[in-house]
Amino acid sequence: MRTAQRYELSVPREPLAERAAALVPPGRVTVGTTGCARTAAVRAILARRRGLTLVTTALTPVLALRGGAKVLLTGGAVRDPAQGCVGAVAEAALRARPIDIAVITAGGIDGDGLSASCPEQASVARTLVEHASRVIAVVPGAVFGAAEGTRFAGLAEVDDVVTDVVVPSGEFVGPVFHVVS
DSSP, X not given: OOOXXXXXXXXXXXXXXXXXXXXXOSSSOEEEEOOOGGGHHHHHHHTTOTTOEEEESOSHHHHXXXXXSEEEEOOXXXXXXXXXXXXXXXXXXXXXXXXXXXXXXXXXXXXXXXXXXXXXXXXXXXXXXXXXXXXXXXXXXXXXXXXXXXXXXXXXXXXXXXXXXXXXXXXXXSSEEEEOO
């Protein structure tokens, strides 16, 4: 006999997530996120905020909803529960609602911008970048200088990059870099 699985939003002590969430002002803000594992800790922190609307392709905040933010799932094809929903349905849902702030991640970042290995995830991230008033990218140092298969945003389209490495001046021009240790 199968038992129901219980989902919880644990908030790991992850400095990148904490810094990215701190960039989101309190109050009635609509935040869009991709379903990537790197944004999971940010979603977990934001999902507890009252007054905030979290529009996400990720299944986990919806499954673990316990007060705080209003969480809206885009729907779409489920690539993997950790990676969230992709495809035309997910992208249409993101376009249908004004997004104040997008919180995204990338599999690679170089002087030309952000990229992802999965074209479907890149397309969802691109939709968020195009429709958000502000874009925050959570990018660990391990992916700096690397370009993955599909580019989805130029650096000029990103407002803030939260990372754990010091970025060489002049090499990455455009966003404000927030370095955490």
